[in-house]
Amino acid sequence: MNQAFPDIQRVAVIGLGNMGAGMALSLQRAGFSVSGFDPSQAARERLAGKGVTLFDSLAELVAQAQVIVLSLPTSDIIERVVLGEEGIVAHVRQPTILLDTSTADPTSTRRIAEALVNSVLTLVDGPVSGGPKAAHGGTMTMLLGGDEAVLAQLSPVLDALTGKRVRVGEVGAGHSAKLLNNLLCGMHLLAAGEAMRIARGAGLEPEEILKGINAGSGRSGVTEVNYPTWILNDAFDSGFTMKLMRKDLRLAADLIARSGAGVPLAEEALRLWQTSSPAIADADDFNCIVNYEEQR
Ligand code: NAD
DSSP states (O other): OOOOOOOOOOEEEEOOOOOHHHHHHHHHTTTEEEEEOOOOOHHHHHHTTTTOEEOOSHHHHHHHHHHHEOOOHHHHHHHHHSTTSHHHHOOOSSSEEEESOOOHHHHHHHOOOOOOOTEEEEEEEEEEEEEHHHHHHOOOOEEEEEHHHHHHTOOOOOHEEEEEEEEEEETHHHHHHHHHHHHHHHHHHHHHHHHHHHHHHTTTHHHHHHHHTSSSSTTHHHHIIIIIITTSSSOOOOOOHHHHHHHHHHHHHHHHHHTOOOOHHHHHHHHHHHHTTTTOOSBBBBBGGOOOOOOO
């Protein structure tokens, strides 16, 4: 439904975890009146006393929001929160933009958008990267799928959350682009891990070799950012877990299957991520995959 949205002042965030909490605080810093909802007491406690109004029910939160930001773990949960009997659609009365920043299944995203066509809700998908640090700093990179006019109206909210944003198509395209990005990131982590093992095995100094790679065409986001920030210093504290990356790669596998493309490299990378499960726990940092060597 095409509709005009009044000046945005009140923004709600649903899902106040590693990412959602930072987004709520960035929105508040930018001058919005921010409310939040999360069934987890620990998540609510982290935000207590920080100026975000915490609601006990979705109904109260939905009644007053002009924009609702979702930062949720899976598409099943997103569908329930949006379309469920006690979900957003059951309570919303005023025109509201729904910005889904979760990494989610694009098929589900399009299904939700279709279900909302005759409602006052308009869905935009804007999955993010940069981790909790960028969520707190309002410097995330966002890949947007949605109507251009709606995105233009959303721009004050996007300004508060992002350092960089790219519209990649209609609703669902943001989630597809994010899955392809994370598939490449998963492949780059494996590839860079192998290069570093070769360097060490050949008696070379990994830190020095990395400097050389980053001056050359073999570099990637992984060699330029992940290695110096979380891997070489053994910190492994990016805030992005193996569990979430495994979810993204499962969704990427679905996307590959639907595309019909022949992708042997991607398939091998997905297989390695899958066989790493007994060796690397879901709660571990996703960068741990660089040290994974399959037992032969
Ligand atoms: P998280 O597990 O820290 O937070 C998710 C929050 O959602 C939790 O606090 C949980 O209690 C809450 N939640 C679960 N069910 C809910 C419901 N029904 N209603 C309201 N809240 C509910 O996860 P995260 O790391 O913040 O990631 C959130 C999303 O962002 C995921 O889709 C993830 O893939 C994506 N993402 C994460 C990162 C990262 O670095 N952590 C980076 C980019 C994208």
